[in-house]
Amino acid sequence: MPAPPVDGGGWASQEDLSARYAVVREQVDYALxxxxxxxxxxxxxxxxxxxxWPFRDSELDVLRRPAVARALARELAGIERLRVWAQELYWLQEQHRNF
Incomplete structure (x- = not known):
């Protein structure tokens, strides 16, 4: 889960940001x-x-299959995780620019 912003209005050190950046990049790669x-x-x-079965199922019938639904749910969950990590990556890049 992404780290919360630094409390008390203070700034994280450059080393902390660099370490967190490496972790977040790894999580982005994992999500991809x-x-x-x-x-x-x-x-x-x-x-x-x-x-x-001689006939081809419609797209809706295909989505009703449990294996298809589970695979789609896993893909969508991965996309959501990627979105969260990308958002933190953007925040870290902005913090890095402010140094």
């Missing part, structure tokens, strides 16, 4: 990898028509 894996799982689950 998580999204890619979830997207691949979603595609695999979406393409599985099942044995012996």
């Amino acid at each position: 990898a998580e999204i890619a894996l979830a997207r691949a799982a979603f595609r695999r689950a979406s393409e599985d028509d099942g044995p012996g």
